[in-house]
Amino acid sequence: MPSSHTSSTPRPTVRDAFLRLMRELGLDTVFGNPGSTELPMFRDFPEDFRYILGLQESVVVGMADGYAQATRRAAMVNLHSAAGVGHAMGNIFTAFRNQTPLIVTAGQQSRAILPFDPFLAATQATELPKPYVKWACEPARAEDVPLALLRAWHMAMQPPCGPVFLSIPADDWDRPCDWVDPRQVSHAIAPEPHAIARVAQALAQSRAPAIVVGAGVDRDGAVERVVQLAERHHAAVYAAPMSARCGFPEQHRLFQGFLPAMRERIVEALSGHDLLLVLGAPAFSYHVEGQGPHIPPQAQLWQVVDDPQIAAWTPTGDAVVASIDLAVDSLLQGPAAQVDRAAPPERQPVPPAEAGSPMSVAFALQTLDAVRGADDVVVEEAPGSRGVMQRYLPMHGAETFYTMASGGLGHGMPAAVGVALARQRLGKPGRVIALIGDGSSLYAIQALYSASQLGLPLTFVILNNGRYAALQDFAPVFGYAPGDKPAGTDLPGLDFIALAKGHGLPGVRIESAADLRSALSQALSQAHPSANLVEIVVA
Template identity: 55%
Template sequence: MRQQEQAPDTSRAPSPGGRAMPTVREITVALLRELGMTTVFGNPGSTELPMFRDFPADFRYVMGLQESVVLGMADGFAQGTGHAALVNLHSSAGVGHALGNLFTARKNQTPLVVTAGQQARAILPFEPFLFAERATEFPQPFVKWACEPARAQDVPAAIARAYHVAMEPPCGPTFVSIPIDDWDQPGEPFAARQVFAARAGDADALAACAAELDRAARPALVVGAGVARDGAWDAVIALAERHQAPVWVAPMAARCSFPENHPLFAGFLTAGREAIVASLAAHDVVLALGGPMNLYHVDGQGPHITPDTRVWLIGDNPVHAAWAPVGTAIVADTRLALGQLLDRSRPPARPAPPPRTRVAVPEQGALTDRLVLQRLAALRPPESVIVEEAPSARGPMHDHLPIVARDTFYTTASGGLGHGLPAAVGMALARPGDKVIAVLGDGSAMYAIQGLHAAAQLGVAVSFVILKNRRYEALHSFGRLFGMQTLVGTQFPELDFCALAQGHGVAARAAQDLPTLDAALAWSLAAAGPTLVEAEVA
């Protein structure tokens, strides 16, 4: 019987010149350091462990107890830093757990480089335990680019390409599947390249847009999340003031792009065709910036805009431009495009529009989501960061929790649940000098409750405020829309969020009335570490 030959150890194979070649892991660590991706969000399994052999002291590993939590934390961190975050998941099983928040990251246009382990190349033909079948297809269509390198030596180049693609507007997640035995293979050093791209928009189209705004009798602006992503907060304020144009927020916008206490702030567009038409009917020219204006959540009939209203759209996402049902679209960085509009705009003097009235809530009686949000607005520092996932309270939040400072509001652009709680943890890691407040529904919180453990381990200054209405209230609202008075399986009165928080190492207090609410919020907002307030609302 022929004796099996032992494979040579190539982990430190000599180069043609006789010197020891670095391993793929060493090359990749140097590349990640050069790219500024030294924080790794993960939940590793067996196929990922060799990536972390001799983990460098200047890197930070952020552990999540479930992969969707990992992805959510990375999303919050990337949005907070404005830079691609690195995620490490476990084969197909871990990627599957993370898909909901991967979908949200795609809709948020968050730059992420997601890696996942693969079984050793030599045993892939035998469908080994925990291997990833069709690894690059599985995360589609929620990633911009996916790759499993043909050779171990191609891993650093794949990660570099994944980084550049993730950071190219419209930003989004990318994916690299890496076999377990690639990390110890020898390879050639790989240096990161710099890639610069300016997207100022078509000059002639922007000149035509500026001229149309100048000629308008009743112009209006609609701002989406891309205004915040592109850093165009000041430019939007300047353009609105120059034209005395009311400013609406696009339906389901995941960022705040205009101060909600500004005299020109007009309110929030509803994600329905007829509602959008009614809100904008008084305007002859509408300029939509940084996101889709005609985003619908329910079916509708009739026109998408009145025949007398002309629409211009400016944003960095060509997909939004392609499916927009009305308007002339310019694909561009919003801040750069607004700079050109401001340079060209010479409008006539216009009267200021009437101010928007706010709805008051009496500070008495049982707690409601409106009262909780009003008290939070009164007690929080204006520059504190709100990360929200309370779908049934979005309307009350618009009325009673105004966002008045740039880069202080984040929510899920996808509508998927389980993003807000871990995203708040990632945001606090990215912005350690800011108080982060996670406003969460009780149903939403349960999708990612394990994120409390990461908050406790990291000691981040997050105030988790749970609006406890003991059911999926958003579904009950839609049930009434569909004529359904009874919904199955949507009640959960037994949940105790103070006990859940304390079980994960987070201090917590419950509030049942106004005095206990104010005391609990003041305590939480003053804390240096993570805390949770359970507000029982009617």
């Protein structure tokens, strides 16, 4: 594309061209934790841009992850060279697994002194974040930095979405370069017509179909379409193992529950179905070693996913690589059911949870479900309580639930800040509820500061059971005798109200079940416009 400047027009600096391109791409919010090699980038920082400070680099990436997911657009991250990128790697890994589009920039020492291995230089800077970025680049010339940003944007947004990385030397910003104009690139993947027609025909002819939904359904904005598809075919719907988003309303009459991340139990759960249609998820994610078939012997499996790598390693069945919304649109145009089939039986409601003393997690989440608003959003990182959450805190459908797909802790608290910031900017109603375990919270507790400073409609709900519950509960799978605790899994003496106060947030500690409903109602009310924290002591 021809440059937009003429030979008589002064050439811009790298900074000028980079910032103009950021503006044209909608990248006017930067999540960062500044260091010396990044300072030249932010000189004369535009007044219409916003810098969101995180107190630690992993918090920065987590906030950007939540923001990007909620806006469905790539977010800009700025980190310090080497050590800063290292601090951020846990949440870069999670962003990769979440398929979140992020443009991660990091400073680099000046090109003029790089041959002398200077202080704060990143050795082989582009190798550090690999393999958990889709693309990594330190431009060969300063004048190539804006062009690298444009490529980074399209790489991050192209399915499967994910983080990309740019290393930028500190002395690049004042060098002359050319303007770079944005280009329109279609990022959607249409399904191959013959392949998706085969899926539609198999679905129409099946006796007892099941649809398994993953995070890709919500990521591609296809939840309502999948509801239509399931209702049209009277299909049972299951959530894929370890799904990081809500792909189907969990109180819908066709929803059958959550598949475990264990091969034998997946086969058992799906044994009554002759066709399995997996949408927006691997088929299947496992957490422990298993044996035997991956699907019931009588079942046919079709998988629709936007990641060709997932399609390649799936051990059985056929796959279509496509954006989920476009694929489901095609399936809705296919034939209706060609056999008589009854709708699957509805799940039995869970029995009411008793309070107990200390109160149970089930009672705490049952109460939270009763008082939350219809537009409230849950960002969760309480893996020890996830099974209870799935029974007592059902999610309502599109854009109502976020968690980490990686299993890595330290994502949930900052991601909740990013989701709340995005929803506030987009004018969406409701409050964000960060449902966090006591152990998980300490991986990114500095997120409290950012939430306080930004004045977000966000409530942190800390489930304090004084232990790493997921590890203790999972220990028997790895040979521990009943009652034996792995070393280092108790967490006595934590004071989350003091931690909240130290970061500028009001907080309340609830130990009695009788006090819980009123405390949660007050914390989640519209009369409480800014961030706060509720610590719930549970058994």
